[in-house]
Amino acid sequence: xxxxxxxxxxxxxxxxxxxxxxxxxxxxxxxxxxxxxxxxxxxxxxxxxxxxxxxxxxxxxxxxxxxxxxxxxxxxxxxxxxxxxxxxxxxxxxxxxxxxxxxxxxxxxxxxxxxxxxxxxxxxxxxxxxxxxxxxxxxxxxxxxxxxxxxxxxxxxxxxxxxxxxxxxxxxxxxxxxxxxxxxxxxxxxxxxxxxxxxxxxxxxxxxxxxxxxxxxxxxxxxxxxxxxxxxxxxxxxxxxxxxxxxxxxxxxxxxxxxxxxxxxxxxxxxxxxxxxxxxxxxxxxxxxxxxxxxxxxxxxxxxxxxxxxxxxxxxxxxxxxxxxxxxxxxxxxxxxxxxxxxxxxxxxxxxxxxxxxxxxxxxxxxxxxxxxxxxxxxxxxxxxxxxxxxxxxxxxxxxxxxxxxxxxxxxxxxxxxxxxxxxxxxxxxxxxxxxxxxxxxxxxxxxxxxxxx
Ligand code: PHE
Ligand code: NA
Numbered sequence: 001x002x003x004x005x006x007x008x009x010x011x012x013x014x015x016x017x018x019x020x021x022x023x024x025x026x027x028x029x030x031x032x033x034x035x036x037x038x039x040x041x042x043x044x045x046x047x048x049x050x051x052x053x054x055x056x057x058x059x060x061x062x063x064x065x066x067x068x069x070x071x072x073x074x075x076x077x078x079x080x081x082x083x084x085x086x087x088x089x090x091x092x093x094x095x096x097x098x099x100x101x102x103x104x105x106x107x108x109x110x111x112x113x114x115x116x117x118x119x120x121x122x123x124x125x126x127x128x129x130x131x132x133x134x135x136x137x138x139x140x141x142x143x144x145x146x147x148x149x150x151x152x153x154x155x156x157x158x159x160x161x162x163x164x165x166x167x168x169x170x171x172x173x174x175x176x177x178x179x180x181x182x183x184x185x186x187x188x189x190x191x192x193x194x195x196x197x198x199x200x201x202x203x204x205x206x207x208x209x210x211x212x213x214x215x216x217x218x219x220x221x222x223x224x225x226x227x228x229x230x231x232x233x234x235x236x237x238x239x240x241x242x243x244x245x246x247x248x249x250x251x252x253x254x255x256x257x258x259x260x261x262x263x264x265x266x267x268x269x270x271x272x273x274x275x276x277x278x279x280x281x282x283x284x285x286x287x288x289x290x291x292x293x294x295x296x297x298x299x300x301x302x303x304x305x306x307x308x309x310x311x312x313x314x315x316x317x318x319x320x321x322x323x324x325x326x327x328x329x330x331x332x333x334x335x336x337x338x339x340x341x342x343x344x345x346x347x348x349x350x351x352x353x354x355x356x357x358x359x360x361x362x363x364x365x366x367x368x369x370x371x372x373x374x375x376x377x378x379x380x381x382x383x384x385x386x387x388x389x390x391x392x393x394x395x396x397x398x399x400x401x402x403x404x405x406x407x408x409x410x411x412x413x414x415x416x417x418x419x420x421x422x423x424x425x426x427x428x429x430x431x432x433x434x435x436x437x438x439x440x441x442x443x444x445x446x447x448x449x450x451x452x453x454x
Contacts, residue, residue, distance in 0.1 A: 006073040006246050008336055009171035014252035016176055018260055020329075021235075021244050023179040025265040026186065027326030028114050029233040031319050032294050034269040035276040037225055039287035042217035043209040047273075049223055053230035054262055057440055060432040061236050061398045062258045064405035067417040069245030070254070075336035076100050076239030079246060080404070087409040096400045100239035101337065103393040104330040107238070109360035110385045111330065112163075115323040116155030116365070117295055118316055120145060125302070125313035133303040135283055138296045146368035156365060160358045163327045164350040167335050171247050175328060182321045189318045190268060193275045196305065202282030203274075209287060210273045224448045227441065228391035233265055237397035238389075240329040243336055254418050255425065294319075331357065399441045406434035 011017045038046055071086075072079035077097030084093035124130055133141070145151060166174040197203060231237045245254075276294060279301040280287050289296065302312030331353055338349040363371065367382035376384045405414065411430070420426040 004073045006171075008247065008339065010247045010249060011171070011176060014249055014257060016180065017244065017248045017252065018257050019183050020175060020179045020247075020325075021241055021257070021261045022264045023183050023322075023325030024235040024240050024244060024329035025233060025261055025326070026183075026268045027322045028111060028118075028319070029229070029326070030265065030269040031272040031322060032114060032291075034229065034233065035273050036290055036293040037229060038210065038273060039277075039280075039293060040290065041219075041222040041225060042214070043287070044212040045215050045218045046222050046226055047210055047270075048213060049218065050226040050230060051266070053227045053440075054234065054266055056432055057227065057398070057437040058230045058234045058236060059258060059262050060429055060437055061402050062234055062241055062262065063254055063418065063429060064401050064433055065236065065239070065242040066245030066248065066254045066258060067414060068401070068405060068409075069242035070248050070250070071413065071417050073246045075246070075340055076242040076333045077337050078340055079242055083409060083413075084404070087413060089408050093400075093404060093408070096397060096404065097239055097242075097333070097337075099393060099400075100237070100242075100397050101334045103238040103389050103397065104240065104333060105357055105360060106385045106393070107232075107389045108327060108330045108357045110364040110382050111323065111327055112156050112159045112357065112361045113152065113365045113382065114291075115159045115320065115327065116152055117142075117145065118320045118323060119155045119158055120151065121295065121299070121316040122313060122320055125299075125309055125316055128309050130299040130303050130312060131309055133299055135285055135296070135300050138299045138303070139292070141299075142292050142295045149365060149369045152365040152368070153362065156361045157358065159323075159327070160354050160361065162324055163331060164354040166324075166328050167331055167353075168346050168350040170346055175332070178328065179325055182325055186318050186322055187268075189314060190271050190275070193311075193315060194271050196311070197275045197278040200278045200282040200301075202278035202280065205281035206274060206277030206279075209277050209281070210270070220444075220447050220451050224391055224444055227444050228395055231394035231398050232390040233269060234262060235326070235329055237394035237401065238330075239333040239397075243333045244329065246336075253420075255420055255429070395441050395445065399438055402433050402437045402441075406430070406438070 011020060068083050069076070069079050072082040074082060075097070077094050080097045081091040081094035085091050130138070166178050168174065169177070197206070235241050276297060277287060280293070280297050283297065283300050285297055298315065299312060302308035302315070305311065334353055335346060335349050338344050338352070339346060364382045364385055367380035371381060374381060379387055415426065418426065418429070420429070
């Protein structure tokens with residue numbers, strides 16, 4: 001069979017794919033969200049459930065996304081349709097791609113707000129605003145940022161522009177160039193930060209908090225959060241990884257690449273926890289502080305350490321980079337679809353998409369100030385977007401993708417694309433995809449629903 005090519009281009013090598021997908025995976029989810037949801041859900045037992053979700057649900061579904069993307073070499077909407085038709089099923093499977101595009105917009109709108117906080121902190125660290133700050137002052141500073149819509153809009157706008165600039169450059173000139181240098185730098189800096197936190201007196205308390213195991217702390221709520229976060233952190237269930245897979249070279253192993261990506265994402269999350277919790281405990285702060293955790297605790301630590309302003313500057317710079325390489329992948333599926341469907345150039349596509357997600361972001365940032373009274377199902381807009389995407393839409397998208405790849409496309413297509421030489425490994429993947437992950441997602445959904453209704 002003639003090998004299909006993507007009209008958008010292709011990654012130079014398997015390693016660029018791994019770097020790009022790791023760039024998508026490693027983001028605010030790891031450095032900002034993982035520590036604070038772990039803090040809110042009591043630590044160790046939550047982490048263990050999360051690790052199981054990564055291994056048994058995340059990895060198999062990530063392989064499915066890459067295989068569908070690479071098979072079709074198109075945006076997720078068209079890839080789902082085309083692969084379904086190839087397997088003699090309805091082209092309506094493209095609806096899964098549509099839900100993914102919607103989820104991407106919704107995630108982007110609050111993601112960009114948090115990334116805006118990060119940019120503000122980069123600037124603040126740069127000019128020495130946080131020098132020798134204490135816990136109370138850091139909390140007050142964060143709260144006054146949240147109360148100031150004008151500043152929030154400025155940084156949100158800058159972030160949207162940064163993302164659209166890369167997407168406008170396309171796969172090779174934009175995405176590939178961006179991830180090639182930024183990702184290695186991110187790893188180095190995290191290790192430096194880990195070295196610092198290992199010297200604080202809070203390190204063993206932080207370590208214990210992350211890895212102690214007390215099942216009595218677990219609720220069904222926490223299990224849903226862990227499952228949702230597994231999808232969120234691996235960028236699954238909305239087509240980002242499918243889109244990146246569609247630019248992957250034919251001859252490279254999907255399984256090996258996916259395991260590498262999941263491992264790197266997990267490592268970064270655990271290291272981020274081992275950086276943040278020791279600092280929290282060393283300063284007598286509350287690990288359950290919520291979304292402000294990173295923005296209040298780290299400046300305090302940087303304020304006290306020698307050279308802390310430079311450290312803080314570089315640290316937030318790298319968080320910004322992590323957010324940047326992730327946010328790109330939230331919009332790439334929609335951008336690719338516009339190019340395929342209407343033959344648009346990437347620039348007008350980016351302008352249209354930029355305006356759309358910029359407006360959504362205004363609603364998200366308003367949750368902290370001019371729209372703080374507005375709620376949907378008891379959530380403010382920011383929390384609603386976060387909850388609906390991570391805990392509902394991504395697991396649902398992942399469930400459909402697992403059912404599609406496990407039960408609708410032929411085994412032969414999957415075997416061709418994955419090219420796993422060991423029948424044992426192939427079967428392990430196939431069983432995880434067909435049975436374990438759909439059942440796990442369904443059970444967690446249903447039990448949560450039952451609990452909420454009773
Ligand atoms: N994985 C990213 C993170 O952990 C977030 C993300 C989700 C990116 C879904 C793309 C798609 O921050
Ligand atoms: Na992640």
